[in-house]
Amino acid sequence: EAGVVQSPRYKIIEKKQPVAFWCNPISGHNTLYWYLQNLGQGPELLIRYENEEAVDDSQLPKDRFSAERLKGVDSTLKIQPAELGDSAVYLCASSLGQKGTGELFFGEGSRLTVL
Amino acid sequence: RKEVEQDPGPFNVPEGATVAFNCTYSNSASQSFFWYRQDCRKEPKLLMSVYSSGNEDGRFTAQLNRASQYISLLIRDSKLSDSATYLCVVNEWGGSYIPTFGRGTSLIVHP
Secondary structure: OOOOEEEOOEEEEOOOOOEEEEEEOOOOOOEEEEEEEOOOOOOEEEEEEEOOEEEEOOOOOOOOEEEEOOOOOOEEEEEOOOOHHHOEEEEEEEEOHHHOOOOOEEOOOEEEEEO | OOOEEEOOOOEEEEOOOOEEEEEEEOOOOOOEEEEEEEOOOOOOEEEEEEOOOOEEEOOEEEEEEOOOOEEEEEEOOOOHHHOEEEEEEEEEEOOOEEEEEOOOEEEEEEO
16 A cells, blocks of 8 residues: 655755645545654644645644645645745655544655755 | 653663653643654654553553653663654644654664
8 A cells, every 4th residue: 555645855946936745645544734844853733634624724834835635635735935944844644533543654755945 | 832842862872772761741631642763864653652551562662651741662672773763742632633743852872
């Protein structure tokens, strides 16, 4: 069974440019999470989806970040415009939600460098 | 105040040593608990779940203390390959699980 797939793995852009990350969760996983991870820190939640509904986006900087999960399967996270401080690893994770134990399955992450 | 706290380390131990990490959490209503392992420049992967009754998997033992609101991870007979960052995860419930990560504890096992 395929795991969580993310793309691109690496992205280098200049500040003020837009960037988008894509995530395809494990089949059947209703809950999808986007996390941001800075060096030496644990992952920090940006947004949590239950199917196509964003049930928790309180930590998403909505002035420049947006996310969608239109059909309740794959998801995109967009930053526009990017700032130097956005350089980080963006991790997507999925879980079974109510049917599961809370275990998360992560993709390999998208490493963003903003110059 | 961060909800899940871990000592970032690094813990620098020789092969064969026993090492223990603790993680404290602030929400007494937290539902489930995990330890994840993260290798350098890789994604976190589940190491083990944590139960009040304790959970042992080979050289690894995890324990939950609800009264004192902490979880622990014990690694016996450390191997070089155990070098990694160990992330504590505490789940709350809000229609689905809401995982909160600690900042991770770095372990370096040297020859």
